[in-house]
Structure formats: C-alpha cells, structure tokens
Amino acid sequence: MNLALEPISTLRARLRGREICPRDILAAIRERVEELNLALNAYVHHDWDAAMAEADRADLSLPLGGIPVAIKDVISVRGQPCTCGSRILQGHVALYDATVIGNLRRSGAIPVGRLNMDEFAMGSSNENSFYGPCRNPWDTSRAPGGSSGGSAAAVAAGLAVAALGSDTGGSIRQPAAFCGCVGLKPTYGRVSRYGLVAFASSLDQIGPLTRTVEDAAIVLGAISGHDPADCTSVDTGVPDFAASLGGGVRGLRFGVPKEYFIPGMDPAVERAVRAAIDHLAHEGAEIVEISLPHTEHAIASYYIIAPAEASSNLARFDGVRYGHRAKDATDVIDCYAKTRQQGFGKEVKRRILLGTYVLSSGYYDAYYLRAQKVRTLMRRDFERAFETCDAILTPTAPSPAFKLGEKLDDPISMYLGDVFTIAVNMAGICGISLPCGFTGGAGARLPIGLQIIGKPFDEATILRVAHHYEQTTPWHRERPPL
Amino acid sequence: MSPMKTDYEPVIGLEVHCQVRTRSKMFCGCRTQFGEAPNALTCPVCLGHPGVLPVPNREAIVRTIQTGLLLSCDIDEFCKFDRKNYFYPDMPKNYQISQYDMPLCRGGGVTLDRFSFPKDAQDSPCAAARKRVRLTRIHLEEDVAKSTHFETTSGIDFNRAGTPLMEIVTEADIASPEEAFAFLTALRLMLVQAGVSDADMEKGQLRCDCNVSVRPRGQRAFGTKCEIKNMNSISGVRRALAYEIERQIEVLGAGGRITQETRRWDDGIGQTSTMRSKEEVHDYRYFPDPDLMPIKTSDGLLDEARTRLIELPIDRADRYTRAFEVTEYDASVLASDLDMALYFERASSGASNPKGIANYLLNDLLSALTSSGKVIADCPVRPEALRDLVSLIDGGKINSKQAKEVFKEMFETGAAPADIVKSRGLEQVSDTGAIEALARQAIDAHPGPAQDFLDGKASALNFLTGQVMKLSKGKANPKLASDIIERLLRSR
Incomplete structure (x- = not known):
C-alpha cells in the first residue's frame, strides 16, 4: 500500500x-x-x-x-x-x-x-x-x-x-x-x-x-x-x-442544457458525458432538457469583468514593498514600468491592458457595466433552470487535455475552452468535475470530466x-x- | 492693490479632507495614532500585501453619516465603495478605496457666522450676511501613506495609510478668501464639537484643496480654475487664495490666459507655483470595489448616527443671545468651546442674571484658568458656585471688590462662596441705621470735604464714602453708604 x-x-x-x-x-x-x-x-x-x-x-x-x-x-x-x-x-x-x-x-x-x-x-x-x-x-x-x-x-x-x-x-x-x-x-x-x-x-x-x-x-x-x-x-x-x-x-431531476453540447466539441467528450447522463438516468434520476440562453455571452462578458478586476488587483505589484524590483530604474515611474515589464508574463500583461481599457473613462458603460448586466441575465438563467431541476449535468471542458504549446499562440481558442465552466463563476454557484471516461483510440488514454452544477450553497x-x-x-x- | 482688482470677482470651491476619529483604521484593525515610530501601526492589510481583504470600519461610517446629518445632508439608503485607480508610492494597493457615484452624504451646507471670519473682517457686511455655503457631497475613503524624501532615496511611513478620511466637497459658493476662512473655521468647530474628528491641520487631520477662478464682475460663466494645495493652516488657506486671486487677475489684466492646473502653495515665500498641468490629469478608472458589499444606511447606521447629534455652535450661540441676552460676541465665544458652553448652561440654569454669569465666566474665571494652566473641564469652581457668587453680588450682599477676594478663594479651595463670605466676615452691611451712624461719624470728622460737596465738588462724596467703608472695615454697601451721606448732607 x-x-x-x-x-x-x-x-x-x-x-x-x-x-x-x-x-x-x-x-x-x-x-x-x-x-x-x-x-x-x-x-x-x-x-x-x-x-x-x-x-x-x-x-x-x-x-x-x-x-x-x-x-x-x-x-x-x-x-x-x-x-x-x-x-x-x-x-x-x-x-x-x-x-x-x-x-x-x-x-x-x-x-x-x-x-x-x-x-x-x-x-x-x-x-x-x-x-x-x-x-x-x-x-x-x-x-x-x-x-x-x-x-x-x-x-x-x-x-x-x-x-x-x-x-x-x-x-x-x-x-x-x-x-x-x-x-x-x-x-x-x-x-x-x-x-x-x-x-x-x-x-x-x-x-x-x-x-x-x-x-x-x-x-x-x-x-x-x-x-x-x-x-x-x-x-x-x-x-x-x-x-x-x-x-x-x-428521485432527483437533472437538467441538461442544450447550449452545452456545441459543434466542434470533441466526440469522445460528448460520448462520455452522454453516457454518464444515461447512467444516472439508469440509476433512477430524471433527466430534463433545459436552456441557459445567455451561455453564448459568457466568455465575452467574463473577459471584460475578470480582466477589469485583475487590472486593479494586480496594481499593487510595483516593486515598492515586496517581490521583484527592477534594478536600473531612473525614478519611481520608471521603476514601476520596468518592474512590471520584467515581472509579469505575456498573458498577465494582456489581461491588465484589457482590463485597464474596459474601465477607462468613456468605455466603462459600454463594457464593464454591460458585462455586469449580462452577468445578471446569466444568473437568472440558472435561477430559472433550477426551478425545474436539482442539478445540471454538462461536460467540464469541450476537449480532453491538449498538447503543451498547442494553443499558446491562440489565446482566443484557449479562452473558448472555458466555455462550460465560466458561467458557474459568473452566476456565483457551485460546480464539481469528476472523471466520467477516457478517450479511446491511438495514443495516450486521456481522462474526460463530467461537470455537475448545483444551486447556491447546495454543494451537498x-x-x-x-x-x-x-x-x-x-x-x-x-x-x-x- | 491694483486698480483693476475690483473689476473681477473670485469663485471658490473647497475640497476638505478630514480624518475621522476612530480607534482603528478604515479597513483593518491597526490603531490610528499620530507620532508613532514609522510603520509601527501597520499590518498586511494596510500594507497592501497579496491576498488581503478590507473590512469596513462601522464607526467611521456612522461618524460620516453623523457629520452629514449635522450639515443637513441627504443620506441615501444605499451607498457603496469604489476603487480609485492610480499609481503612487503612498498608495499600498495602487488604488484607493473611495466612493464615486453613491457617497454617504449629498447636499447640505454650512452657515458662516460673523465670528468665524478672521478678526479683521468681522465687521464687514459679508461677515454679517450669514451666508450659507452649499455642500455637494461628503464621502468616506482611506488615507494614503506619507513619503519622506532623502538625498538619494525616499522613505514611506504607512502608519497613516488606511486612516478613515472624509472628503467634504463644497459648491463653488465661496466668494472671498475670508469666506473660505470662515467656512473652514465653522466646519472645523462643528467637527471637533461633534467628536467626529480632531481636525488638527498641523497634524494633517484636516487638509484643504481650493479650486479658484476669477471672472469679470457681472459675468455669469466661470473663469478657468486652478487647484491649490499644500496649505497647513486655515490662515494659510486665506493667504494662498488671496495670492492666487491676485495672480489670476494680474494675468487676465495683462491680457493673458489662465491655464487649468494644480498649484502648490509655499507658505514660507507666500506664493503658489505650478505643480502639474491639466494634461497630466488621471483617468481613475473607478469601479465598485468587489471586495466590499454595498452599505445599507437603514441597517441601523442612520439610527445610530441620529443618537449622536449635537446642537451646532451657531445655533447654540443664537440661543444664548436670545434666551440669556448675552452679547453676540460673548455667545459665540461660549459656544465655541463645548465644555465652556456646558459650564455656562449649568451655571445659568435658574439664575436671574445669566449675562452677569457670562461676564464673570469670560473674564475672571477664564483668566484664572489661563494663569493657572487649567482648562474648564477641571475648573475647581463648580458652575453652581459661580452662579451663587454672581447672585451675592447682584443681591448687594458683597461688593465687587469683595467678590474678587471670594472668587480667589473659591478658585483655590473650591469652597462655596456663602461659606467664604461667612468665614471671612465679609458680608456687606446694608443695615441703613448702622450705616447712617457711621456716615454721621464720617461727616463730623471731616467737615471740610462735607462743605466741599455742598459747594458742588462731587468727588468729595467719594472721599466720605471711603471713610464710611473704612469705619465699617469694608463691609458697608458702598452704594447705600454714598446715598445716605448725600441725603444727610443735603438735609442739613
């Protein structure tokens, strides 16, 4: 052992x-x-x-x-x-x-x-x-x-x-x-x-x-x-x-959102998740189709709200009080610029820039405020869905693990991979992922995840x-x- | 003064930052105290360490609402905290938690009373006008740290970082440096009396930025404004504004234009100079702080603030002039010190001559306190004792000279005036028969002055009265003695 x-x-x-x-x-x-x-x-x-x-x-x-x-x-x-x-x-x-x-x-x-x-x-x-x-x-x-x-x-x-x-x-x-x-x-x-x-x-x-x-x-x-x-x-x-x-x-009723089985998702993932749903039905659960109509806006609104908050949250990393500090700065502004230029990686910089932009005067209403409204709609989607079911079953991700480097130069495709998980954060509810099968065929066997989404504070x-x-x-x- | 100065009028608005008096900081448990060793009062939260979260100080919110109620502001049911984003070494998080579009207090105003104006301006018509300066808003935020610059490095002391700070913003209602002075004096007095702030400008507990522009008299549109900073006293604000107004008028008078900018006041040389221009203005990227929940003022906050309301100094002074017939000036002096005001009110309660009490308080008592280095709160003379003393004088029981003696002993021993009068045998003789006997004695002993009086020399009466006082060992009522002597002489 x-x-x-x-x-x-x-x-x-x-x-x-x-x-x-x-x-x-x-x-x-x-x-x-x-x-x-x-x-x-x-x-x-x-x-x-x-x-x-x-x-x-x-x-x-x-x-x-x-x-x-x-x-x-x-x-x-x-x-x-x-x-x-x-x-x-x-x-x-x-x-x-x-x-x-x-x-x-x-x-x-x-x-x-x-x-x-x-x-x-x-x-x-x-x-x-x-x-x-x-x-x-x-x-x-x-x-x-x-x-x-x-x-x-x-x-x-x-x-x-x-x-x-x-x-x-x-x-x-x-x-x-x-x-x-x-x-x-x-x-x-x-x-x-x-x-x-x-x-x-x-x-x-x-x-x-x-x-x-x-x-x-x-x-x-x-x-x-x-x-x-x-x-x-x-x-x-x-x-x-x-x-x-x-x-x-x-006696439990599970919702399966039609928006979560999208074109382009890996067939092995779809197969495994559908099989898991069938298995739970076989175990005595009732399965109902539900709709979460604002799912398509999840990623866009997430990539406004999250970077906006991040741009402010990460402002404190400036080399003044802790962590890395650029050595060759000429004054305090230069120290900020060099420290952050050297200290942050590419993706972090991308999101700080994005967040700074969407919070800028003149853009706030069009981006941040609107994204918050979309977020409210997404929360209502779930509230409505939970009137007819006890939990929601979805794939965790549209594909199994991808190759290192495969999406590194394509941030949008990387972002799209989070399409099934982001809505749960936007709505503030709970979700769990657990193994529900493996990819078959040639190459390594890769695990596939089933996501179960629950009502607020209903982790039990x-x-x-x-x-x-x-x-x-x-x-x-x-x-x-x- | 340049001849064209009268052709222009200034327009002034103030932004007053005032530290709220609380035991702990706005968003963490660190103590708020002035004069500790640098960075002794810090923790991961007020140092902006990774992962920390703010927890709002309820007391600071209540005190801000309390201030708003005192200044007749509207208190909305829902308020929130926002992040004001900009980089500065004094800001631990490089954003300041502040309030943007939903502040705790909106509207309201401060009435300028005559005695809040500088001494040399109290007789001007402006000072008598009782102008009301409207407030735009009061919001609550966290203070920043304090930088000290050395030859090649800078040090930051975060003790002040996170101290609760109220920002009180006025409308552009102020028309002169003297009115700005009066506004700050009246506001400061109110803040201190309400206990919401110690408001000591030298300790940086009260700071004021001024927006000032000038325009040709009669023109409605505002001129281009400048913001002036770095004044560390109320009189400094007055001088800075006077300088800046004159500068702007000179520029305009010479055909120039005012550039919108922030200017720094140098108190030593008495001048303002460019600090930063408008082009460098920040986009603060305000957004609601996701770490903090909206504030619901109806959740007990407003009720608690209501229990702490006080009478405004100006209202108190008005009441004293109205109810006690105290002079306007005396009333304002009494009302300017809450301890003194409360002392006065206790002394005057049930008294027949509150005005006499005010006089005794503001003259004899105050000078005794000053020379003994005491404050009214530890005054050895109880208010009731002062009232008794004044009524002994008013009732003719002792004369004013004796009163001074009695007061001296009251102040030294705390004894009751009646007891002192009795133990010293000072009681004034007001028995007409006894005084008449002494008066006859005095007239007989000094026939010369008696004749002088009858010949029209009025001062001779004072001499004879003095003799009666001497014979009575000072106990005779001098007024009575003088009346009796006069009657005796004239009836001869």
Whole structure:
C-alpha cells in the first residue's frame, strides 16, 4: 500500500489505529515527489522539514488530523513563499496564513508545499508559469489544464493526498477533468478568500482537488465557513458534506442544457458525458432538457469583468514593498514600468491592458457595466433552470487535455475552452468535475470530466450525485501510467 | 492693490479632507495614532500585501453619516465603495478605496457666522450676511501613506495609510478668501464639537484643496480654475487664495490666459507655483470595489448616527443671545468651546442674571484658568458656585471688590462662596441705621470735604464714602453708604 495514493478516510482510520503516523504519509509523498516532480513540475517549492515538524505536532483526534494538503502557490501560508507562479513575486514570503490555511490547521491538516499554476491564475494550461509548465501525468507532452494545473497533476499522480486550488473561470474543474481527479468550485461566499491572492475578486473561490468525491467533501467541510475578514463570505451554516453522501440519485431531476453540447466539441467528450447522463438516468434520476440562453455571452462578458478586476488587483505589484524590483530604474515611474515589464508574463500583461481599457473613462458603460448586466441575465438563467431541476449535468471542458504549446499562440481558442465552466463563476454557484471516461483510440488514454452544477450553497447535492456516480462507475480507480 | 482688482470677482470651491476619529483604521484593525515610530501601526492589510481583504470600519461610517446629518445632508439608503485607480508610492494597493457615484452624504451646507471670519473682517457686511455655503457631497475613503524624501532615496511611513478620511466637497459658493476662512473655521468647530474628528491641520487631520477662478464682475460663466494645495493652516488657506486671486487677475489684466492646473502653495515665500498641468490629469478608472458589499444606511447606521447629534455652535450661540441676552460676541465665544458652553448652561440654569454669569465666566474665571494652566473641564469652581457668587453680588450682599477676594478663594479651595463670605466676615452691611451712624461719624470728622460737596465738588462724596467703608472695615454697601451721606448732607 502506498500511503500517497490512499483516500483520506483510509489514512485517517490507520492514523487513529496507530498503524501509521503522519510522518509516514509525508515520507511517502516526499518519495513520490522526489521521483516524479522533475517530470511533472507540479511543485514549485516545498519545505519538508517544516511539514514534518508540523506533522509531529498534529492532533490526530481532529477530523483531518495528520493529513497533508498541498497548496496552490496563490494561497498565503505564513513563512512560505507565495509567488503566484510569477517572477514579480520572486523572493516574497507570506506574512500571514490565509483563512483556509487556518481552518485546515484547526482541523488537524498540514499545509504542504507550493503547487505550480498559471501566473496569477490566468490561463487554462499552466503554461503561463514563471516556473515552466506543469505536465499532465497521463501524457507529459500534454497540459494538465489550468490554472490549478499543479494541484490537479499532484493529486492525480499521487504527489499529494489532496490539494487546494482556486477557480475564477474553471481553474479547479478544468484541470481536474484533464488530470482525471475530482475538483470542486464552491458557491461564491462559501469559502473565505482572505489570503487568496486576488485575480478577479467577484469570481474567485478556493476549493479542493482530490482523488475521490468523499475526500472533496471532507476537505470542503474543513475549509468552509463565514469569515469576518472577508465581507463577501456568507454567514450560512456549513452542512456535514461527508455525511450527506450515499443518498443515491433516485428521485432527483437533472437538467441538461442544450447550449452545452456545441459543434466542434470533441466526440469522445460528448460520448462520455452522454453516457454518464444515461447512467444516472439508469440509476433512477430524471433527466430534463433545459436552456441557459445567455451561455453564448459568457466568455465575452467574463473577459471584460475578470480582466477589469485583475487590472486593479494586480496594481499593487510595483516593486515598492515586496517581490521583484527592477534594478536600473531612473525614478519611481520608471521603476514601476520596468518592474512590471520584467515581472509579469505575456498573458498577465494582456489581461491588465484589457482590463485597464474596459474601465477607462468613456468605455466603462459600454463594457464593464454591460458585462455586469449580462452577468445578471446569466444568473437568472440558472435561477430559472433550477426551478425545474436539482442539478445540471454538462461536460467540464469541450476537449480532453491538449498538447503543451498547442494553443499558446491562440489565446482566443484557449479562452473558448472555458466555455462550460465560466458561467458557474459568473452566476456565483457551485460546480464539481469528476472523471466520467477516457478517450479511446491511438495514443495516450486521456481522462474526460463530467461537470455537475448545483444551486447556491447546495454543494451537498452535487457531492451526493458525484459520489453516487463515482461509486457506480470504475473511472476513479484508474491511475495515470507513471 | 491694483486698480483693476475690483473689476473681477473670485469663485471658490473647497475640497476638505478630514480624518475621522476612530480607534482603528478604515479597513483593518491597526490603531490610528499620530507620532508613532514609522510603520509601527501597520499590518498586511494596510500594507497592501497579496491576498488581503478590507473590512469596513462601522464607526467611521456612522461618524460620516453623523457629520452629514449635522450639515443637513441627504443620506441615501444605499451607498457603496469604489476603487480609485492610480499609481503612487503612498498608495499600498495602487488604488484607493473611495466612493464615486453613491457617497454617504449629498447636499447640505454650512452657515458662516460673523465670528468665524478672521478678526479683521468681522465687521464687514459679508461677515454679517450669514451666508450659507452649499455642500455637494461628503464621502468616506482611506488615507494614503506619507513619503519622506532623502538625498538619494525616499522613505514611506504607512502608519497613516488606511486612516478613515472624509472628503467634504463644497459648491463653488465661496466668494472671498475670508469666506473660505470662515467656512473652514465653522466646519472645523462643528467637527471637533461633534467628536467626529480632531481636525488638527498641523497634524494633517484636516487638509484643504481650493479650486479658484476669477471672472469679470457681472459675468455669469466661470473663469478657468486652478487647484491649490499644500496649505497647513486655515490662515494659510486665506493667504494662498488671496495670492492666487491676485495672480489670476494680474494675468487676465495683462491680457493673458489662465491655464487649468494644480498649484502648490509655499507658505514660507507666500506664493503658489505650478505643480502639474491639466494634461497630466488621471483617468481613475473607478469601479465598485468587489471586495466590499454595498452599505445599507437603514441597517441601523442612520439610527445610530441620529443618537449622536449635537446642537451646532451657531445655533447654540443664537440661543444664548436670545434666551440669556448675552452679547453676540460673548455667545459665540461660549459656544465655541463645548465644555465652556456646558459650564455656562449649568451655571445659568435658574439664575436671574445669566449675562452677569457670562461676564464673570469670560473674564475672571477664564483668566484664572489661563494663569493657572487649567482648562474648564477641571475648573475647581463648580458652575453652581459661580452662579451663587454672581447672585451675592447682584443681591448687594458683597461688593465687587469683595467678590474678587471670594472668587480667589473659591478658585483655590473650591469652597462655596456663602461659606467664604461667612468665614471671612465679609458680608456687606446694608443695615441703613448702622450705616447712617457711621456716615454721621464720617461727616463730623471731616467737615471740610462735607462743605466741599455742598459747594458742588462731587468727588468729595467719594472721599466720605471711603471713610464710611473704612469705619465699617469694608463691609458697608458702598452704594447705600454714598446715598445716605448725600441725603444727610443735603438735609442739613
């Protein structure tokens, strides 16, 4: 038994039974990281000694006592580097723990390492990283997805028991689909954003990436809850997500949006997702066709709102207080220009320019304000849909993992890949991706993701559906050929 | 003064930044305090570290609404915070959380009372006019840090960064530097009395930017304006405006044109000079701050602000002149210091002569406080005691000379005036029979002055009265003594 590949419930049982200690789990992970990280580039930093010391102090009576959780490089962990995959934050060490890190620690978990990502969470392939791309464990010539590529690859390849990622337009769910693991984007306001370096504040949400649905439920339970330090976190009760699993799908009604099966999508993806829908119908769920008519405007409005917020959020990276500072500046303005010119990558610059433009005087109403109105319409689409169904079933992404470099020079095609995930962020609701099959034919077998979208704060239902699907299908047992 | 100066009139509008008095900063828990070591009062939030989020300070919102209510502003039900984006080393996030199109307060105004004007302008017709300067809005934002420039480097102190700051914007209603002075004086007094700000200009707690233009008298359209900055006192604002108005008139008078620009006031040399021109103006790219929820003022904020309303100094002064017949000047001095006003009100409650109390308070009591380095809040003389003292004088129980003695002891020991009068045996003799006996004695002893009086030398009466006082060991009521002597002499 390799401890790095076991689910949380098994590890917890063995920890409680004193068969193993937290150090053993960390050692197993360390061994795999040392063996595989060179090929995968999932971790960009780790401090095993600090993690071991924390593991020795872990309170095993707590729900996540002794369980290591790997952290995306965008979430602040006191005393550890927090660089967001960017040159501009090289040398920056976080001064404080994000609320989710505090919550994990209070549950007995041990935050471990820093996981690779697209710079400032902008990207869908993990290629926009100052550390170079993370690679897909199913085929290392392919992208792991992004922006939480490191989180998905590490979990799928057994370099982590579980990981935290962040999702602004699909950044948890799409890499989970590409790497064949479970990724959940909670309802906006379910999990505190305090300590998550902001990309687009009104869309960002932290969530778990795990190998099983039960693990996702356990980690989500640990990180959720109202946080007075985040005004956008919602003061609503946190159900026992893990306890709500096992209810089955009989009597539930699932909507399938006709706008989500688009021309040009990969036939293998369509086949697998249709089969998953049939499977759930066979298990007793009722399937209804629904319409989300404003889906076609999702990407356009997202690429106004997200860059607008990002252009402001990323203004603080100026070399004055922390991180990279250009050496040869002549005055303060020159220092800003050179620092940011050297510190930010191409995609980040593109989005800052886009966001600056759409917020400019004279353009605000035509772009930002109108995009916000579209966003309201998209939210209403979902509200209306949820009057007739309990959850919505869609593909997570229109294709399986693409080749590294394949879309690098075509940002629009890269953006279009997020067509099924973005609407969930725009509407502020929750969604989970889990494996629902593999591509066939020649070449590597690549995982395909099923997305289950839920009502606001109804993570319990999508977890229950995902869990039932997982337990009645074989896909989650498949491991990448490493 | 150049002869053409009277051909032009200035138009002035002010933007006043005022630190709101709160224990902690606007969006984090750091303390707000002046004079701490640089960067001692900072945290990841007010340093703009990656990942931090703002949490609004409720107290600052309530105090801003309170200010708005005091200045008769409208308070909307929904307000919000916006981001004002621009790069500056003093701004930790390179955006400032401010309010753009939905500020906490709209409209309102400040009435200029005569005694808010500079001393040398209090007798002008403008000062008597009780002009009302309208406000455009009051919004709440966070203050920036403070840079200090050294030879080759600059240092930034973030202690001030994130301090709650109210911006009070006036309409272009101000017509002279003196009115600007009066506006700021009246506003400052109100802010301090309401407890919403310490408003100390030297500590940067109150800062004022002035927009000023001039136009030919009678012309409706505004001239091109300049913004002037960097004044660190209210009189500095007056001088800067006077200089700038004269400069603009000179330029126009010489056939030149005013360029719209920001000018910096140098208090040392008493001049304004170009800081930046209009071309460099920023596009602040305002948008609603997605980290903050809209403010619903009906959610208890407005109610709480209402519980903190005070009587405006100008209304208080008016009440004193009306109800207590205190002079306008005395009333304004009393109303300008809340402790003094409350002292006065307690002393005058049920008193027959509030005006006499005001006089005693503003003269004897105030000078005693000044020379002993005390303030009215720790005055050893209780208001009731002052009232008793004044009524002892009014009732003819002691004369004013004795009163001074009694007051001195009251101030030193805190004893009640009646007790002092009794223990010192100072009670004035108003017994006509007793005084008459002493008067006869004095006339008999000094026949010369008695004759002088009858010959028409009025001062002789004072001498004889003095003799009666001496014989009574100072206890006789001097007015009574003098009346009796006169009667005795004339009846001879």
